[in-house]
Amino acid sequence: MLAALLVSFLGAILARFVVSRTFPHGGWVAALLPAGLFLFFLAKGASLPEVGAITETLEWVPALGISLTLRLDGFALLFVLLITGIGTLVTIYAGAYFAHSPKEEAARFLTLILLFMTAMLGTVLSDNLIVMFVFWEATSLLSFMLIGFNSHRAQARKAALQSLIVTGGGGLALFGGILLIGMTLGTFSLSEVAQRATELLASPLAVPAMILIMLGAFTKSAQLPFHFWLPQAMEAPAPASAFLHSATMVKLGVYLLARFDLIFEGIPAFGATLVIVGSLTMLVAAVRALSTDGFKEVLAHSTVGSLGVLVMLIGLDGDYSVTALIAFIIAHALYKAALFFCAGTTIHAVGEGRLSKIGGLARRLPMTTLAAGMAAISMAGLPPTLGFITKEYLFESQLNASSGWVVVAVAVLVNAVFAAIAGVAAIRPYYLGKTRSEVKHPETLGLYLGPLVLGGLGFLFGLAPDFLVRGLIQPANDVLVGHTVDLSFSLWHGFTPMLALSATVVAFAGGLIAYWHRIHYALSLNKGLARVLGDFGFNAAFAGLLRLAERCTRLLQNGDQHRYTSTVAAAVLLIIGYGVLASGTRPVIALTDGRFDMPSVIVLLLMCLGAFAATRTPSLLRAMIAVGVVGFGSALIFLLNGAPDVALTQFSVEVLLVLILVALLLRVPERAASTREPREKRLDILISAGFALVVFVALAATVALPLDGRISDFYAATSYLEAHGRNVVNVVLVDYRAIDTLGEVIVVAFAAMSVWGLLRIMPRRRAAP
């Protein structure tokens, strides 16, 4: 399986060259890759009943417990076959869809589609949660690139960004959940986590992990309140919509929830949340579908609703819900991908995406009309299709569950809307409409092969479900239930409550189709409803974030140097103050030496007066003298306390400084008015006083600590013996730390060169502001 994944990845890369070479038949050639993988996994799957699950491991980051473990069990097999099977048809379809576009575009699109397929396979095959997350994020990224494929359209770019923000944000939540599980159990292996579920549930981290994982799944599968991105994603070319945004990627959230259902079923809130969120999503999607006119958008809303059904099914307890889940995944993938194909062909053919503007295409696109009809019958849940059987199971599992009649009522209503959408999608563009649309791109074999196969399979599986049940549904069911359950599928259940519900649905749907126009008109008038149910919240949050960023920037980076400096200083003080308070240790202030040196005290006093004077005087010359007092004072301090070398250096530097500053003051106006408002001055005094306090406390605490004299002692002991110098300070500078001193010399040289370079240029004076 590792090899298959590698082949898939390399094949996707190669597809770029192969497709442009074999253009415009590149789709057929590229389809060999998914078709080959489909057969490979079909053969693997045939051996599954004997072995249970196939596992392959390759160590990746063993130190972190991350290994590239692939595990093929019944549930993974279901997804793998869907991905590669529909992938084959999508590739063929995309080749035909892009036959009139530049060949580079076709090659780029097919490469992305095949790369996406690889990422999907990786996600559902990974047993290691970290590896699964990496592939999961790859699908989000590729979805972003496919939605924004027509990057010249502003709407496409916006939709792509929106989907990336939503699914990427959900991905972060999922990652958090995975890490919490890893922290609790010490393993990232999904199968091991499933075995040790009770251990996980006993931990206090179980509920946060559950919430985070649900967030990840809800964003990916477009559940309320993240349902808005999926209809926007219809900006993607139709083949991508069919593959990513109906048949496979958006079901990843469902896949994840189904996997974790076995683990979290001990938490009652898990199932209840899923049922509530799924039902609400179904309702919202149904209302929005009724108020939409775009062909693909209507299908997208119904996809959101179907995902709601799946999420609700995971949450339901009782028998049959798992079976209904698996059957519905298959049935939905078959008919919805087919309908997206038909929508793509139709829109491509007439260059118009609004249902109300398309009509009478049955003669021009006969095969597409046939395929749309077959898929729509399955979607409407009419016999003899797989859709009919799954709907019976859906109602049966709801009637058996403890969730009550509200859920059943919602399901009946929403299924009626689905059936109506199916009817409208299959009938309106092809048979009805006053205008007979012009066909620019007629249908070709590549365009109608996919929907015909998928639509036909819906019928085949409906008429002869045994094959499907034994091959796919039974193994997946066993994995999700945890033990073997005997399943029997049949088209005719007899006169049961489910049949009555189905009849209600059909009657309801008939009414909806008949009054489609009026309902649509009434709903589309209500703009507030569309805003609230759409991406209003997302847009408001996004705009608010940008406004906040702008306000912060205006506040912090407003072009005023004074504000920058005071912000930095105040922040430093706050951080230090917080650090001292939070550490809980009180700084020690103690008299550490009994010594009192009068000359030093006088010099220190003079320095303090000089420092104050420097801040008070409006004359720059006087301020310079005051600063000089501080500098010379520090030199005297050195001289009085056993550091004659330092004092000498400080004296010479002070003299040079006076020269430089006087040279500067000869040019610059000598008297300088205050540049600060009184209010600013008060704040600055506060900050400066705080700074002085921090310096004092830090120094007092430092001198109260015992001195570590090891380095000084080393110099003191070895200076004469090893370096033959009696002046220890000199020896340290020119011998032990000679390289540092060289660096210091270089700094002085660089400063001199920079000053020379600066002053050499005589700039043209800009008009004084």
Add this chain to the structure above:
Amino acid sequence: MHLLFAFAIAIVAGCSLYLILSRHIVRILLGVTMLSAAINLVIFLSGRIVTNVPAVIRAGESSLSADAANPLPQALVLTAIVIGFSLTAFFAALALQTYRSLGSVDTRHIDAAERLGSPFPAAKDRP
């Protein structure tokens, strides 16, 4: 005595920061100069100021006597003084050149990077 040193250094450092917070470039320069003097004393104090005997080995002895000053902070301060001086000299040249080209030493008039009051370029400057 150590606390008196600490107190005086703190006063000088606080006044330096007050100067640095000014909008007048020469005042900022003076503040930086004064702050480097204060920091030199911080280094000096951290090695403890307990004696006035220089860190020189007496003739006839092979190692420093115990009552001599700590040589390590002195060596560090020597380096710091020179670096601080280089910084001040460069700063002074920069200030002079600013005055030459702008005719002002007020940072409110230095707005080539961003307009005062808003980081966002004016409509006419936008690309």
